[in-house]
Ligand SMILES: NC(=O)c1ccc[n+]([C@@H]2O[C@H](COP(=O)([O-])OP(=O)(O)OC[C@H]3O[C@@H](n4cnc5c(N)ncnc54)[C@H](O)[C@@H]3O)[C@@H](O)[C@H]2O)c1
């Protein structure tokens with residue numbers, strides 16, 4: 001099939017590359033000429049494991065092209081809308097301006113009978129607006145939300161947990177699905193995945209929109225729940241890592257998304273729960289509004305707690321202290337710093353007067369120009385040179401592997417805050433460090449450093 005992917009960011013670039021790897025002819029369109037330049041040459045404009053291999057394969061086979069020229073989508077059978085839907089600058093609502101611009105531009109070019117498929121995450125009811133922007137184009141519409149995670153996006157796209165097709169009510173009538181042009185088109189797009197047994201859910205538009213929002217809201221809920229338990233553990237002298245491991249052994253609960261720590265960030269969960277909140281308010285469903293508000297509050301409070309712990313371990317204030325921050329990306333295996341808890345903590349400490357040096361294996365290039373109040377170093381050793389306190393805020397594998405004995409020689413005071421609960425506290429204490437996790441039993445005497 002001939003397919004266009006409109007918007008080639010963290011979602012669209014991966015989607016375009018994986019569709020090409022499935023044998024389709026794909027053209028990716030983006031308004032960002034620099035990004036397109038990279039992609040067209042076979043280079044990923046951001047760090048995503050496995051993406052560059054797919055881009056190069058797509059280029060070599062001639063099945064994958066990138067352009068800024070929307071006219072090149074005119075002969076495509078299927079168009080995927082993958083532009084951003086960030087949080088509005090003035091409210092909790094999703095900003096749909098990029099989606100509107102992309103859809104209107106597509107409407108002028110899409111041929112009659114082609115299928116426009118929304119992949120961006122949108123508030124429930126958006127599809128009706130998109131339909132309005134498409135009027136006159138003669139194209140069909142479907143909504144196919146995406147569930148990939150950054151850092152594992154290629155694998156998640158090639159082996160997804162499920163495919164969701166939001167379609168018109170008429171296509172859901174008994175017997176109508178098999179004849180539906182949009183269902184048939186999506187089945188053809190995803191034929192290798194369906195053949196491999198990936199479950200497919202066909203539902204109405206509102207359900208498809210809500211499946212995506214509700215899934216992210218559930219993940220955020222699970223994370224804030226365990227972080228609230230972490231606070232309780234600290235107050236009670238319990239250990240949240242053991243608590244979550246034991247809870248997770250119950251298959252009804254499961255281990256995943258139960259790692260307590262600094263909480264969630266990134267370009268998705270924070271803005272999606274806020275948009276979900278706003279949707280619930282508009283629909284008059286106060287319980288969801290209140291619930292999401294609490295999830296958000298607990299999450300942000302983790303950042304406050306980490307900054308407070310740092311201050312406490314510096315004798316009540318970080319002002320004038322040399323602080324090393326390990327991590328800038330919102331999670332490991334990505335260079336994305338959108339709403340990064342790591343950067344947030346670093347900025348709070350700098351705001352409080354600390355001299356903050358940040359290191360990250362992949363995200364420094366995205367961060368250093370934007371945050372002149374922070375110093376950046378490319379190695380852990382350089383970032384920690386002379387530090388009076390070290391904070392691990394993104395759990396990159398290379399940070400997990402740090403030898404506490406070696407690092408103790410670099411710092412001026414061996415004090416570690418493991419805000420992701422990934423280090424072996426006993427080993428660090430044995431190496432002479434004052435060591436604090438989050439929810440791991442805070443009130444040990446050895447946790448109060450001298451000086
Ligand atoms: N990042 C993820 O892991 C992920 C996963 C699932 C869903 N989503 C959703 O996918 C959407 C995109 O997210 P993202 O993280 O890829 O954002 P992003 O900011 O990385 O990418 C969006 C891209 O769209 C481009 N763009 C904006 N207007 C355009 C237009 N008119 N025509 C063509 N291109 C245009 C931008 O230049 C940018 O490259 C969002 O709705 C997000 O919630 C993201």
Ligand SMILES: O=c1ccn([C@@H]2O[C@H](COP(=O)(O)OP(=O)(O)O[C@H]3O[C@H](CO)[C@@H](O)[C@H](O)[C@H]3O)[C@@H](O)[C@H]2O)c(=O)[nH]1
Pocket residue numbers: 121146147148149150151216219223256257258259260261262263264265266267268269272330331332
């Ligand atoms: O046990 C855990 C798991 C995750 N996190 C944090 O949660 C955030 C989100 O992580 P993750 O969900 O892995 O990353 P995303 O790439 O943002 O993916 C989410 O957001 C995407 C965009 O909507 C969805 O497609 C995915 O399904 C959904 O997992 C990160 O800051 C993680 O550090 C934790 O603190 N503890």
